[in-house]
Amino acid sequence: MQEGAALAESHSAGFWRKSSYSGNDDGACCEVALLSNVVLVRDSKHLHSAVVAFSPDAWHVAVASLFTGSNLVCE
Numbered sequence: 001m002q003e004g005a006a007l008a009e010s011h012s013a014g015f016w017r018k019s020s021y022s023g024n025d026d027g028a029c030c031e032v033a034l035l036s037n038v039v040l041v042r043d044s045k046h047l048h049s050a051v052v053a054f055s056p057d058a059w060h061v062a063v064a065s066l067f068t069g070s071n072l073v074c075e
Helices: 003-010 056-068
Strands: 030-034 039-043 051-054
Touching: 039 056, 051 056
Parallel strands: none
Antiparallel strands: 030 039, 039 051
């Protein structure tokens, strides 16, 4: 699937996941959609606004840095 097609499909598909830590009080949170070749992230309060796309490798580095407290290194 092309990245553009994945982004277009993402707004209507039901595969977005919100963190269980976000609660139901309408607090700030992001949602993540895992596709075969891209990880999409969006603001849960603005579902049809911008979507950020990560390669699976870049997503792995970003999430790992949250758990280790290390700084992200972008190349």
